[in-house]
Amino acid sequence: MNLFDDPNLVFAVVYLNGPREKYWGILYRNTSVGIWLTGTDLSTVQDWLDRGGPADDPLPLLTTTFFPMHRVEKIALDEGTRSVASIRDALMARLGNAVAELLPGSFHLPGEVQ
Secondary structure, three states: OOHOOOOOOOEEEEOOOOOOOOEEEEEEEEOEEEEEEEEEEHHHHHHHHOOOOOOOOOOOOEEEEEEHHEEEEEEEEEOOOOOOHHHHHHHHHHHHHHHHHOOOOOOOOOOOOO
């Protein structure tokens, strides 16, 4: 099974302030102090998808980053509609099983034995 198909993963867009940024990825951990997200800048993913994801211009690896809660404005689930695919679904359609190669080699699910 591809890790991106795991029903326990929460794909989200995180809206940050100070400075204003948007990140897409897997909501890895959420605490009162902040959140951990394995992902990348939202505009990077959207630009890559808009260009058709050419092989000579690979999408950068997703990295695990901590954002302190005072920067988090809101978190929106990465959900598609009938007419627009979610970012996760768009990546799966473009890359198939190779999408798991975007995850850092050290990635593991919370609570998973390392």
